[in-house]
Amino acid sequence: MKTYTKNQTNVKGRYTRQKVLVGMTRLPGLLRGFVGPILAATLILAVLAGCGIWDRVGITNPSETTPPTVISTDPENNATDVALNKIITATFSEAMDPSTVTTTTFTLKQGETPVSGAVTYAGIVGTFTPAADLEANTTYTATITTGVRDLAGNAMANDYVWTFTTGAEQQPPGPDTVILGAASDFAILAGSTVTNTGNTIVNGDLGLSPGSAVVGFPPGIVNGTTHINDAEANNAKSSLTSAYNDAAGRAPGAAVSGNIGGQTLTPGVYTSTSSLAISSGDLTLDAQGNAGGVFIFQIPSSLTVTSGRQVILAGDARAGRIFWQVGSSATIGTNATMKGTIMADQSITLETGATLDGRAITRIGAVTLDSNVITKP
Secondary structure (H helix, E strand, O other), X not given: OOOOOOOOOOOOOOOOHHHHHHXXXXXXXXXXXXXXXXXXXXXXXXXXXXXXXXXXXXXXXXXXXXXXXXXXXXXXXXXXXEOOOOXXXXXXXXXXXXXXXXXXXXXXXXXXXXXXXXXXXXXXXXEEEEOOOXXXXXXXXXXXXXXXXXXXXXXXXXXXXXXXXXXXXXXXXXXXXXOOHHHHHEEEEEOXXXXXXXXXXXXXXXXXXXXXXXXXXXXXXXXXXXXXXXXXXXXHHHHHHHHHHHHHHOOOOXXXXXXXXXXXXXXXXXXXXXXXXXXXXXXXXEOOOOXXXXXXXXXXXXXXXXXXXXXXXXXXXXXXXXXXXXXXXXXXXXXXXXXXXXEEOOOEEEOOOOEEEEEEEEOOOOEEEEOOEEEOO
């Protein structure tokens, strides 16, 4: 076999690579069998390296030296009002060696105090799950250290550090709401009569069942529909009975008695053993940021709100989620401001100028009005 080398020339005095290649084609069959696979393997390795396929197929690229990075976190850096049961995650720029993503390399601290938790890794995401809820209104610092490594063994260039602040403590939602059913559209619903004096405004339906006497409209105005002993009124009375019994039958809650004016109460069931009054100060109902918070007052006898007193809503409390179950009768004094649905077994009286953001609904007796504004929630 004749070949040319780098130090040899052909008759024209030039190196001829073509003849070298031609000469290779004349190599013995066994040697040619090794050359082909070697060239093919070299080509495949070059393509994998050039196209970045290593991580996609789970093969470590031996020539890859780019340090991994953290590309996003949850919560984000400087996030506020973070939930107390938050699970913290960090997303990397590439697949990491799972054995390096641990409680040593992924940490959470409150000041200098480590937070206990578990660390897991899947895909390209590291997860820190705190062992218990985080503290309210507290700043935390999360850190991914340079101890984490990618599949090629490359470490991050620097620690990745971010902070976030938790929100306020979530309050228990309180009891389930009372379902009013067909009675929910009514601002006024009575058993015997509805009597009005003056320029009362009723924002919602007015109903009467089984009675038939509705007096004082006009001058009173009903911004809704008046139902007198018809199917709608009868259905509403049936729903009222169910709602009244539901509220009365709830397990007793915090004990209240006498006068609850001047107090601030949070969602829950409040149980009295006799009459209840709001007289020596205003009553504040504070849902503490929980718009779904429910207040239920179980009053076996009478409810009295004296003149000028108010029920004040705070912390996103809603009138539509306040229920006064009254075993006899309720009286809302002159220019008083009342909130919630009053469900009385007997009668309800709103004295001159009193306002009610709620409902005045009775099972048996009358509803008596005098220049009032009643607005269904």
